[in-house]
Each structure stands twice: as structure tokens, then as C-alpha cells.
Amino acid sequence: MFPCLADNYGFLIHDRRADLTAAIDTPDVTAIEKALAAKQWTLTHILNTHHHWDHAGGNLELKKRTGCLIVGPRADASRIPGIDVQVGEGDVFEFGNHNARIYDTPGHTRGHIAYLFATDGVAFVGDTLFAMGCGRLFEGTPEQMWTSLQKFMQWPDDTRIYCAHEYTQKNARFALTVEPHNRDLIRRAAEVDTLRAKGMPTIPTRLDIEKKTNPFLRPGSPDLRRTLNMTDAGDVEVFAKTRELKDRF
Numbered sequence: 001m002f003p004c005l006a007d008n009y010g011f012l013i014h015d016r017r018a019d020l021t022a023a024i025d026t027p028d029v030t031a032i033e034k035a036l037a038a039k040q041w042t043l044t045h046i047l048n049t050h051h052h053w054d055h056a057g058g059n060l061e062l063k064k065r066t067g068c069l070i071v072g073p074r075a076d077a078s079r080i081p082g083i084d085v086q087v088g089e090g091d092v093f094e095f096g097n098h099n100a101r102i103y104d105t106p107g108h109t110r111g112h113i114a115y116l117f118a119t120d121g122v123a124f125v126g127d128t129l130f131a132m133g134c135g136r137l138f139e140g141t142p143e144q145m146w147t148s149l150q151k152f153m154q155w156p157d158d159t160r161i162y163c164a165h166e167y168t169q170k171n172a173r174f175a176l177t178v179e180p181h182n183r184d185l186i187r188r189a190a191e192v193d194t195l196r197a198k199g200m201p202t203i204p205t206r207l208d209i210e211k212k213t214n215p216f217l218r219p220g221s222p223d224l225r226r227t228l229n230m231t232d233a234g235d236v237e238v239f240a241k242t243r244e245l246k247d248r249f
């Protein structure tokens with residue numbers, strides 16, 4: 001994992017036995033090549049989560065230089081530069097001795113996907129879920145995004161979640177305005193402030209931590225519902241209102 005651009009993270013995964021290396025998205029070609037060189041790894045795959053430039057913008061250049069295979073969402077194949085392998089909900093992508101299960105997670109974009117390496121307890125979720133936040137709804141409805149996020153909530157609690165941006169501190173500030181009495185959230189916000197003051201990353205996060213502190217996974221929270229004055233509303237309505245407030249935060 002390495003920081004790049006203003007607030008993106010790039011990720012490399014490596015299967016030593018099969019000698020395969022994948023970049024999760026391609027935010028920054030120079031940063032990816034530097035990270036590869038530091039490890040003395042050769043890029044064999046790109047696993048895209050969605051088409052945004054800070055996720056797929058480096059695809060063609062890296063493919064030209066390495067001949068790597070590009071895997072990406074079937075639902076958005078026309079917008080993923082250089083795509084070779086199209087995947088979607090329920091597919092299993094074999095990466096050497098590791099398997100990633102694919103989840104369609106529309107909301108941020110209509111073709112967004114996530115990769116769960118269940119045996120490794122690791123997930124790459126792009127811009128769908130962030131630590132204490134979720135992606136903006138550029139191309140999807142609140143219903144779609146809530147459905148996508150509920151898929152993640154079925155994963156094992158100790159799943160380490162790699163989000164693509166360092167938005168955690170800002171997200172925590174917003175979360176505290178909608179769940180001011182959540183003790184786990186108050187404690188975590190302080191921990192995040194300490195980490196960021198030292199310039200350290202807050203990613204990966206873990207699913208159980210998100211379930212306790214991320215307002216976008218907690219539409220049932222009485223504290224959140226009281227703040228929004230939506231005690232009797234449905235979960236989707238509470239989620240939609242939370243997202244709307246965050247957009248204006």
C-alpha cells in the first residue's frame with residue numbers, strides 16, 4: 001500500500017509462488033512503478049474497481065509497458081481502458097493461489113465492483129466504502145448504494161478493508177455530528193486524529209470497526225435517527241438523508 005495523488009492509496013498484491021503481481025486500480029503510474037521497483041516485482045495484472053480516472057487512468061500506460069492483464073467490471077467494460085477480462089457479481093477471479101470473489105456494488109458509479117479475497121481476509125472496495133464514510137452517489141440511487149453496502153456487512157467481521165482514499169479524519173468529523181453519543185465513534189475519532197497528526201494511514205480498516213462507527217452502515221442507530229428526526233423511517237430513507245447531509249458537510 002502506498003499513498004499517491006492528493007489522497008488516493010495504491011495497492012499491490014503479490015503471489016510469491018506463482019510470481020504474480022496485481023495493482024488494485026491505477027491511480028498514478030509513477031507511484032505504482034516505484035512501488036513495484038522497491039519490491040522487485042513485475043506487474044502481471046490490474047484489478048479495476050471502477051472507471052474514474054484516479055482508478056483506471058494509468059491502465060493503458062501500464063499495459064503498454066508490462067503487457068499486464070486488465071480485469072474490470074463487466075457492467076462498465078466500455079469505460080475501463082484496455083479491459084481484457086470482464087467480471088461481475090458472483091464470479092471468482094483466480095489470482096495464482098488466491099481467489100477473489102466479485103461483488104457488484106453500484107452507487108458511486110453504476111459499474112463499480114469490489115474484490116473479496118476471503119481466505120486472506122482482505123477486501124478491496126474502491127470508492128464504495130470508506131473508513132467512517134461511503135462514496136458519493138455519482139451514478140446511483142441511495143437504494144442501490146445501501147444494497148451494495150449490505151453485501152459487505154455479510155463478510156466476516158475481521159475482514160480488512162482497503163478503501164481507495166484517505167478521507168477518514170473528515171469522515172469522522174461528520175460522523176460525530178450525526179451520532180454524537182456513539183462512544184466507539186468518539187474513541188475512534190481521537191485515535192484517527194493521533195494517527196493523522198503523525199502522518200500515518202488509517203487504512204486498512206476492519207469491518208467490525210466500521211459496523212460500530214460508520215454512520216452509513218448504521219441506519220438503524222437510535223442516536224442517528226434521533227439526530228435526523230427520523231425515528232420511524234426506513235433504513236434506506238435514513239441512509240439517503242445521511243448521505244445528503246454529508247454532501248453538504
Ligand SMILES: [Zn+2]
Pocket residue numbers: 050052055108127
Ligand atoms: Zn471514484
